[in-house]
Amino acid sequence: MTEYNFAYLDEQTKRMIRRAILKGLAIPGYQVPFASREMPMPYGWGTGGVQVSAAVLTPSDTFKVIDQGADDTTNAVSIRTFFQRTAGVATTTATSDATVIQTRHRIPEEPLHEGQILVYQVPIPEPLRFLEPRESETRKMHSLEEYGLMHVKLYEDIIRHGHIATSYAYPVKVEGRYVMDPSPIPKFDNPKLRDMAAIQLFGAGREQRIYALPPYTQVVSLDFEDHPFEASKADHPCGMCGATDSYLDELIIDDIGGRMFVCSDTDYCEVRQAAGHKGKDAA
């Protein structure tokens, strides 16, 4: 413990990141550049999220990490362990007990409450990137609110698939101003972005960008009048807890085509099972 500063990063770096976070909160959806540091893990493993978590954690916080909704994947376990060792904070898998939740690719099913902070790991913060590779141009498009191109992407989806096939990292418009990439969460989670009681922070380490949504922010998923946004999920109940309202992972369970659908949010599923809910595949 003594060989590290609290939460690994030095105080000056955390101050710099906090300034970026505050600026992001002041301008919801705007990508704030920050001087991303080398972290003791490879890019793509959540270096942006980890730096944001490091900057907001206090000794009294309770920390939770999920990866695709699960607390027990390698990525989640190693980041949780990282902050246990470098910050000595309490950790939990219970969504309601956590004060800071770092996430990769999901928003917990259980509605978050005021006082919580949700930190997203973001691989590519620029929603316009795949249509316009020039950063100079995309920044201009953001500053001038030229977002026609975003709809071109959705248009292309419809001509190829008959519907908007973008199923994750589905672009949103924040407070009627900035178009934002919500990180690769399934579009099922998009409605949860809106009016959330918790603070939402997005960190992209490799791309050196931080952006944020303050509590109760208006967030609208882009769509067409005749092809409205739909928050879709697999049309099954959870095999373990029987939930019909949660986002599901499909698991292949044998070599003869057997499969089951289970909640991707492990904490949500376990809490429901503990309360006596049972799905058809539960032991």
Next chain:
Amino acid sequence: MTPLLSVQGITKRYGPHIGCADVSFDLYPGEVMGIVGESGSGKSTLLNCMAGHLTPDAGQVVFDTRTDGPRDTITMSEPERRMLGRTDWAFVHQHARDGLRMGVSAGGNVGERLMAVGERHYGDIRDKATDWLGRVEIDASRVDDRPTTFSGGMQQRLQIARNLVTGPRLVFMDEPTGGLDVSVQARLLDLLRGLVRDMGLSAIIVTHDLAVVRLLADRLMVMKLGRVVEAGLTDQVLDDPQHAYSQLLVSSVLQV
């Protein structure tokens, strides 16, 4: 009558070199003006200064906007100028690749300007895109194909459709028929003539091809070393050139 575009004293230097110097003219609604001159005469620099792609060192480019009347587009804010660029102005590049999104379908290319000005009904956007493909003689069945699968002439026509879909009033064209086969050029010229007439477009066409300006342009400016050496009615400048350089230019064209 108010000119649609009034260009006054446009000067652009590249260090000690002159891009274009002290160019002034008025363009009225429905007029098509050609700018000819050899490579390096400053015609492209002038075009880019007018279209807002380059900032001139001196001069004004006053455009008669729909809402506020004549405005100097050099000094107006960038958002306003870019808004003009996707509503009332259009720019047709010599190379279609510069004016198209090659990774986006033909329909998406045409629809982009519509979406950029706020259209949000997929069916309507697609119908308009398909209609425009028809107007530039591209078969409706190609609406979902990417321009990479199109011939050079088709790409150029697609670029024109993409530019005209929002009903602009002024079109800047930089060598619109350059690099195309002669037979394809003729078809494109005929198409442009029809569109200019039917939509009442004003256009400024930069080219070194005198045959193109004879067929498309009402008026002609001849440029040399960044300066306008002669201007007037197209057929008058071509058939009875007054300036030594214009005479040389006209007499240098190979007769077919």
Next chain:
Amino acid sequence: MIELKNVSKTFTLHNQGSAVIEVISDVSFAVAPGECVALTGASGAGKSTLMRMIYGNYLTQAGEIRIGGLDIVRSEPRDIIKLRRDVLGYVSQFLRVVPRVPTLDVVAEPLRALGVPADEAQDRASALLTQLNIPERLWSLSPTTFSGGEQQRVNIARGFAHSYPAMLLDEPTASLDAANREVVLSLIEDAKARGAAIIGIFHDEAARTRVCDREIDVGRFTPGMAA
């Protein structure tokens, strides 16, 4: 309708030792509505040059050329273009068109430019092409592939599509057979009857005598040829 006052023209050949050639000097005459005037004179006298000056195709250095009140010597290009669209027709000896455009559209073009609906303009074009004996099977083809006589007739049909109040005709009956020559002469007579002011160059003396009210010898105004 057409009025020339002290009109002069020189060509300066900058690339040939800046030679200055005086081609027309001090021409004045007027043509009233319903009148047809022939320009005469030997080859090289400047008949076509004068005609092109009146059309605004050649720049006039001095004098006034008024057509329907507009002095084209001092007019902006857009005014001359408007004049050519509405008032002043010109049938040249050469057909200049965009390749591949169908003959019917070539003939209808002057009306389309005036805002006449496509079907109406094509009806008028069809009537003229029929009158000038251009077989209907050729109408959908570009005239660039036609014979000289056919091109000439397409050119005339195009020139007469709109009822211009003033017309310039450069050898309208050259290279035409008797039947088509008759059609063209009757078109000219019709135009006169509706009040068009016409200036023409006719080598065909019989035609000239039949449609023209008077003759102007351009040789008189040509320096070096008058003597």
